[in-house]
Amino acid sequence: MFVLELTYTAPLDAVDALLADHVAWLEEQYDQGIFLASGRKNPRDGGVIIAVAADRARIEEVIAGDPFTVGGVCAYRVVEFAATKAVPELARYRQPSA
Template sequence: MFVLELTYTAPLDAVDTVLEAHVAWLDEQYERGVFLASGRKNPRDGGVIIAVAGDRARIEEITAGDPFVTAGVCAYRVTEFVATKTAPALEAYRETL
């Protein structure tokens, strides 16, 4: 499982010009079963996504396609972790060491 932390690297007005494309990209990743949760940070200086994929390389490939990245308005920090304990609704994503 992965925590994807987005940090805006441009002013919010530049981020907002790409927001619609970013949301469409998010929707694609939800449809593919990659993203489990996402949202803005507070204060609004980026966002957080919880994701699942086979490996880090695949996640990095996916994040490289984010319109925020291609427009140069955000950077990603990818943290991989082993989800050994989950809420019942996320049991399918539970992992063992």
């Protein structure tokens, strides 16, 4: 499982100019089962995405297609973790503890 932290690297007007394309891209990732949750940070200086994929390389590939990445308005920080506990709705993503 992955936590993707987006930090805006451009003014909000540049971010907002790409927002509709970014939201469409988010929907594609939800449809593919890669993204589980997402939203803006407060204050609005970026966002957070909870994602699942076979490996970090796949996540990096997905991130590269984000219109925010292509447009150069954000930087990503990727944190991979083993979800050893989860609410029942996320139980299928749990990993056994070592």
